[in-house]
Amino acid sequence: MAFTELLEQAVGVGLFQALQILTFFLFSVWVPFQLVVENFSAAVPGHRCWAHLLDNGSGAPANLSPEALLPISIPPGPNRGPHQCLRFRYPQGQLLDPNATATNWSEADTELCMDAGSTNGWIYDHSTFTSTIVTEWDLVCEHQGLKPLGQSIYMAGAMVRCIVCGFLSHRFGRKPVLSWFCLLVAVTSISTVAALSFPVYCGLRFLSALGLSSILLTSTMLMVEWTMTSTRAVTMVILGSTYSISQMAVGGLAFALQDWRTLQLAMSVPFFITFLISWWLPESARWRIIIGKPDQALQELKKVAKINGHKEAQKTLTIEVLMSSMQEEVASAKSRQSVLDLFRLPVLRWRTCNLLVVNFFLTVSYYGIVLDLQNLGSNIFLFQVLFGAVDLLAQAITTFLLRFFGHRATLADSLAGAGLAILANTLVPQDLQTLRVVFAVLGKGCFGLSLTCIMIYKPELFPISLRIIAEGFLYSAAWLGSVMGPLIRMTCQVLPLLPPLSCGVIPIAASLIVFLPETRGLPLPDTIQDLERQRSAAARGGQQEVVITESTWF
Numbered sequence: 160m161a162f163t164e165l166l167e168q169a170v171g172v173g174l175f176q177a178l179q180i181l182t183f184f185l186f187s188v189w190v191p192f193q194l195v196v197e198n199f200s201a202a203v204p205g206h207r208c209w210a211h212l213l214d215n216g217s218g219a220p221a222n223l224s225p226e227a228l229l230p231i232s233i234p235p236g237p238n239r240g241p242h243q244c245l246r247f248r249y250p251q252g253q254l255l256d257p258n259a260t261a262t263n264w265s266e267a268d269t270e271l272c273m274d275a276g277s278t279n280g281w282i283y284d285h286s287t288f289t290s291t292i293v294t295e296w297d298l299v300c301e302h303q304g305l306k307p308l309g310q311s312i313y314m315a316g317a318m319v320r321c322i323v324c325g326f327l328s329h330r331f332g333r334k335p336v337l338s339w340f341c342l343l344v345a346v347t348s349i350s351t352v353a354a355l356s357f358p359v360y361c362g363l364r365f366l367s368a369l370g371l372s373s374i375l376l377t378s379t380m381l382m383v384e385w386t387m388t389s390t391r392a393v394t395m396v397i398l399g400s401t402y403s404i405s406q407m408a409v410g411g412l413a414f415a416l417q418d419w420r421t422l423q424l425a426m427s428v429p430f431f432i433t434f435l436i437s438w439w440l441p442e443s444a445r446w447r448i449i450i451g452k453p454d455q456a457l458q459e460l461k462k463v464a465k466i467n468g469h470k471e472a473q474k475t476l477t478i479e480v481l482m483s484s485m486q487e488e489v490a491s492a493k494s495r496q497s498v499l500d501l502f503r504l505p506v507l508r509w510r511t512c513n514l515l516v517v518n519f520f521l522t523v524s525y526y527g528i529v530l531d532l533q534n535l536g537s538n539i540f541l542f543q544v545l546f547g548a549v550d551l552l553a554q555a556i557t558t559f560l561l562r563f564f565g566h567r568a569t570l571a572d573s574l575a576g577a578g579l580a581i582l583a584n585t586l587v588p589q590d591l592q593t594l595r596v597v598f599a600v601l602g603k604g605c606f607g608l609s610l611t612c613i614m615i616y617k618p619e620l621f622p623i624s625l626r627i628i629a630e631g632f633l634y635s636a637a638w639l640g641s642v643m644g645p646l647i648r649m650t651c652q653v654l655p656l657l658p659p660l661s662c663g664v665i666p667i668a669a670s671l672i673v674f675l676p677e678t679r680g681l682p683l684p685d686t687i688q689d690l691e692r693q694r695s696a697a698a699r700g701g702q703q704e705v706v707i708t709e710s711t712w713f
Contacts, residue, residue: 173469174467175467176467179382180397182437183382185432185433186341186374186433187402188405189405189433190371190374191401191409192426193344193368193426193427194371195409195529196413196422196426197306197310198413198539199288199291199409199413200291200422201298201306201309202288202539203303204284204291204293206243206281206283207243207246207282208242208244208245208246208271210228210232210247211250212231212232213229214282231252232251233245233246233247234268234269242269246270246272247268251268271300273297281299288418288419290418292419295419303651303652304649305357307531307648308361309364310530310645311643312361313368314368314526314642314644314645315642316372317369318635319369327373328377329446332443332447333443333446334440336373337381338437340371340377341437342431343366343369344374344427344430345427347363348423348426349423349427350363352423372638374433380443381440384446385441385444403550403551403554405547406543406546406547407543407544407547409426410542410543411544412426413543441459441462442455442459443459444457453478457478500628501628501632504687506691507625507687507690510620510675513672514633516669517574517669518633518637519636519637519643520640520665520668521574521610522637522638523641524577524578524644524663524665524666525606525610526640526641527644527645527648528581529546530645531645531648531658535584538592538596541596542596542600545603546600546603549603549607550604550607553605553608553611554607560608560612561612562679565677565679566612566615566616566619566679567676569612570613571671571673573605573608573612574605574666574667574669577605577666578602578662578664578665579667580599580602580663582663582664583598584598585659606666616675620675620678622687622690644662647661
């Protein structure tokens with residue numbers, strides 16, 4: 160009897176599964192809040208240099224209004240409004256003449272906002288946000304590259320998780336790692352509110368990201384290792400929807416809380432609650448057996464069976480029954496495999512390299528867009544809500560697209576659609592806001608399709624013995640792309656159009672290199688031989704001669 164069969168017969172489906180799904184939902188729903196919060200806490204409001212006549216409160220002619228004083232204090236900027244990074248060294252009174260032109264002043268008459276040891280800096284528009292980290296530490300003009308750098312540091316923390324969390328969860332268990340990382344996120348996220356400098360803020364965000372992505376990974380591990388086959392699909396759908404729900408919720412919360420410290424605090428305190436809730440979860444029985452603690456595993460199984468009302472399990476569950484059901488898992492745990500096994504055979508090497516590039520390209524563009532809503536349009540609150548809604552829609556229609564068009568075509572077409580929509584948004588004039596919203600939401604929806612499709616596609620391309628290794632390796636490549644996405648935006652100081660054009664061209668390039676075998680309707684491969692038989696069958700015209708023991712959903 161396999162362990163999954165033992166779990167279904169002795170433990171069954173009941174109250175425990177409902178409580179588990181609810182708990183994991185509470186964990187997962189708060190994670191995207193922290194991921195996209197800087198769309199609002201790091202929003203760049205309208206700004207201009209501090210000017211003596213305008214902002215000193217004295218010395219200005221009584222007969223001149225602030226509107227009249229503005230053009231003689233601040234030179235015009237590229238967008239015809241007041242320049243955001245320059246001011247006149249001295250008031251240019253000659254510009255009060257209605258016939259005055261730009262030739263009445265020169266660049267020599269201007270200075271940077273912080274020139275000459277000035278401590279006055281910038282004046283910010285507080286009509287939308289009372290404060291952000293941009294206004295807190297003046298991350299504008301010559302320092303505007305620090306904002307995407309901070310976002311890349313945050314993503315680097317999530318990438319480091321790929322190295323740390325797997326080792327810790329195998330060494331100390333899923334449950335304690337989940338609980339303590341919830342506490343880490345709570346402490347570090349709340350501490351950012353009291354950060355006295357931008358480097359300290361970035362360091363705390365790095366630690367928060369490390370804990371945040373570890374919560375996702377350990378939650379998924381526990382869910383998979385305790386969920387029955389019959390309820391796994393429903394559980395995955397529920398957990399998958401949390402990201403979309405969170406995106407919509409964070410837009411509304413940011414609209415209500417327009418101070419970055421208050422917003423950060425509201426998104427951090429719930430992790431203290433999840434830390435307390437997590438302690439009721441039972442440890443993975445599979446993990447306890449693999450590390451040589453079958454007695455403790457048996458106690459965990461009996462506890463879950465009691466919650467579900469299976470009183471007979473107290474007698475039928477024994478060490479002998481448990482160990483016999485875990486023979487395959489224990490044997491596989493003893494056979495060491497590594498990432499190098501993904502490159503030993505041509506059939507695996509090609510799939511790994513192809514997915515590596517596609518994963519990287521996809522996340523470079525995705526995080527370059529979703530973490531910089533202000534470049535897509537003016538109403539970032541509406542964008543955030545629409546992005547969450549279109550993600551839900553994408554998850555709903557992905558199933559039908561995969562079924563009718565296949566996995567490879569759906570992935571390639573959705574990547575191309577995302578790139579074309581982002582390029583179209585870039586080319587639309589700023590004053591056509593409705594059209595820009597349509598293209599931005601369409602692009603985000605295509606990205607959602609791509610992410611859902613690749614999540615389903617990847618496990619079907621590797622045998623069971625290498626599936627987890629491949630998933631972790633490709634996940635690391637995806638997080639590397641998420642680090643690079645914000646860094647590309649730093650080039651906007653030199654080439655303003657390069658970041659949006661890159662986010663549009665890169666997914667189109669990814670769509671052209673999706674050279675992967677179609678897996679629609681094929682069995683999940685268990686061995687390397689299964690992959691070879693599938694490839695041979697495809698070469699003969701798609702007439703598969705292997706016995707199908709477990710078909711993919713799509």
